Amino acid sequence: MVAPALQTVDRPGKDNGRAAHGELTWDDARRLAFDCAGPLGPESMPLGEATGRTLAADVVALQEMPHYASSAMDGWTVSGDGPWVLTEAGQPLHSGEASPVVTGGVIPPGAQAVLRVESGRLGTNAAGQVMLMLREGASPGEPRPGQHIRKSGEESAAGEVLIPAGTTLNPAHIALAAVAGFDQLTVRGKPLVKMLVTGSEVVAARLPAPGQVRDAFGPQLSTVIQMLGGTPGPLVRIGDSYEEWLTALGASEAPMGQWPDVVVTTGGTGRSGADHFRNAVLALGGRLLIDGIAMRPGHPAAMGKLPNGRFVVGLPGNPLAALMALFTVGGPLLAALGHQPIPGISPVPCGTIIDAHRASTRLMPFRWIQDLAAPVDYTGPGMMRGLATADGVMVVPSRGVQPGEPVPAFALPWRPELRPPLAGS
Ligand SMILES: Nc1nc2c(c(=O)[nH]1)N[C@H]1C(S)=C(S)[C@@H](COP(=O)(O)OP(=O)(O)OC[C@H]3O[C@@H](n4cnc5c(N)ncnc54)[C@H](O)[C@@H]3O)O[C@H]1N2
Numbered sequence: 330m331v332a333p334a335l336q337t338v339d340r341p342g343k344d345n346g347r348a349a350h351g352e353l354t355w356d357d358a359r360r361l362a363f364d365c366a367g368p369l370g371p372e373s374m375p376l377g378e379a380t381g382r383t384l385a386a387d388v389v390a391l392q393e394m395p396h397y398a399s400s401a402m403d404g405w406t407v408s409g410d411g412p413w414v415l416t417e418a419g420q421p422l423h424s425g426e427a428s429p430v431v432t433g434g435v436i437p438p439g440a441q442a443v444l445r446v447e448s449g450r451l452g453t454n455a456a457g458q459v460m461l462m463l464r465e466g467a468s469p470g471e472p473r474p475g476q477h478i479r480k481s482g483e484e485s486a487a488g489e490v491l492i493p494a495g496t497t498l499n500p501a502h503i504a505l506a507a508v509a510g511f512d513q514l515t516v517r518g519k520p521l522v523k524m525l526v527t528g529s530e531v532v533a534a535r536l537p538a539p540g541q542v543r544d545a546f547g548p549q550l551s552t553v554i555q556m557l558g559g560t561p562g563p564l565v566r567i568g569d570s571y572e573e574w575l576t577a578l579g580a581s582e583a584p585m586g587q588w589p590d591v592v593v594t595t596g597g598t599g600r601s602g603a604d605h606f607r608n609a610v611l612a613l614g615g616r617l618l619i620d621g622i623a624m625r626p627g628h629p630a631a632m633g634k635l636p637n638g639r640f641v642v643g644l645p646g647n648p649l650a651a652l653m654a655l656f657t658v659g660g661p662l663l664a665a666l667g668h669q670p671i672p673g674i675s676p677v678p679c680g681t682i683i684d685a686h687r688a689s690t691r692l693m694p695f696r697w698i699q700d701l702a703a704p705v706d707y708t709g710p711g712m713m714r715g716l717a718t719a720d721g722v723m724v725v726p727s728r729g730v731q732p733g734e735p736v737p738a739f740a741l742p743w744r745p746e747l748r749p750p751l752a753g754s
């Protein structure tokens with residue numbers, strides 16, 4: 330932010346179970362972010378937007394599939410033995426009659442088979458009627474009864490479950506639902522997340538001048554939110570004034586459009602008079618569920634809940650700190666709202682000694698080096714260079730770690746496998 334008024338803000342929300350300075354432990358913050366939210370209700374979604382969503386109710390065939398008998402070949406529908414008198418397409422056939430049909434065309438009543446175009450030819454009989462007869466080279470017995478007819482119901486009877494609830498919809502499911510006549514599908518709720526990037530010094534393009542910073546969030550935050558199970562909504566930019574914060578977070582719909590389930594803000598989580606996250610949440614009648622976390626980087630991270638049920642996740646302005654806070658709080662919250670389990674933590678063998686730290690869990694991006702997790706360089710709270718090369722993040726306890734000791738770790742959303750690469754890869 331620009332020229333903060335160095336006047337401290339009273340800490341709201343200090344209550345039972347918290348460390349004296351209001352911060353939660355990393356584990357407690359993660360757990361709270363998951364436990365404070367329940368799965369969103371189902372929603373009806375246009376077919377074309379439902380890929381990747383999880384079906385909330387079985388898709389049941391409304392009628393037989395296919396719903397009418399059709400030709401599998403271009404040719405003629407025929408009744409009885411040939412040669413056949415050619416009649417008008419689509420009319421009921423009597424024995425000894427044929428009519429033209431294209432692939433997918435309706436099989437008329439009385440038709441017993443389809444003679445494909447390669448096996449027949451047209452001529453005239455002595456009475457001048459147009460006749461269909463077998464071409465030389467047609468297979469013996471062609472067309473067999475039922476040949477080249479796609480029977481109705483051969484893919485599904487009416488009432489059969491075509492796609493069971495709980496399925497993650499892929500493009501083939503969408504095509505199947507379309508063929509079955511559906512326009513909308515009922516899918517499990519997925520949190521809509523809007524983003525509020527704050528800071529007068531933040532510029533969204535070109536080389537920043539001294540005192541300015543290039544926005545690290547705008548170009549990637551919506552992607553990460555999607556990877557964490559949210560539907561990214563619009564990204565709104567504001568400066569540093571309290572009024573802008575109130576307007577953007579508050580009752581006015583104008584800047585944020587449709588109500589989101591979650592608003593993720595960046596910056597303004599500090600304690601100076603120019604940091605407004607906490608006061609804006611409280612002024613809007615909200616509660617602070619998380620008011621700082623005993624972790625480095627990202628300790629000022631916060632989370633609130635507004636009276637209308639929206640969650641507000643406050644990420645620090647420093648880019649690495651912000652992503653660590655997003656993984657700690659945003660990931661579990663979005664998982665809970667989106668019917669997913671809390672993101673996993675698994676032990677990794679630490680490749681080095683890590684000294685104790687006063688009272689904080691440290692989130693340390695690491696790389697695999699000879700199957701051991703080695704902390705990467707360039708992990709200052711405002712740096713992205715280290716995380717850009719990282720394979721995962723170690724959750725280092727404040728007591729430190731010995732070489733070879735297993736340390737809890739989590740995967741990065743863009744690198745979901747938390748294990749060393751296979752030898753040779
Ligand atoms: N007196 C203290 N000062 C600070 C403390 C503290 O404990 N006492 N904690 C520091 C830590 S740690 C963090 S993290 C930040 C928290 O800052 P805010 O969330 O209030 O964020 P800002 O002050 O607005 O910005 C911090 C930093 O990040 C840069 N920034 C902001 N937005 C962006 C963006 N979109 N892209 C890239 N960089 C961004 C901003 O320019 C600042 O450099 O407070 C510390 N101070």
Ligand code: MOO
Nearest residue numbers: 626627628650710
């Ligand atoms: O904790 Mo701050 O979050 O180090 O950048």
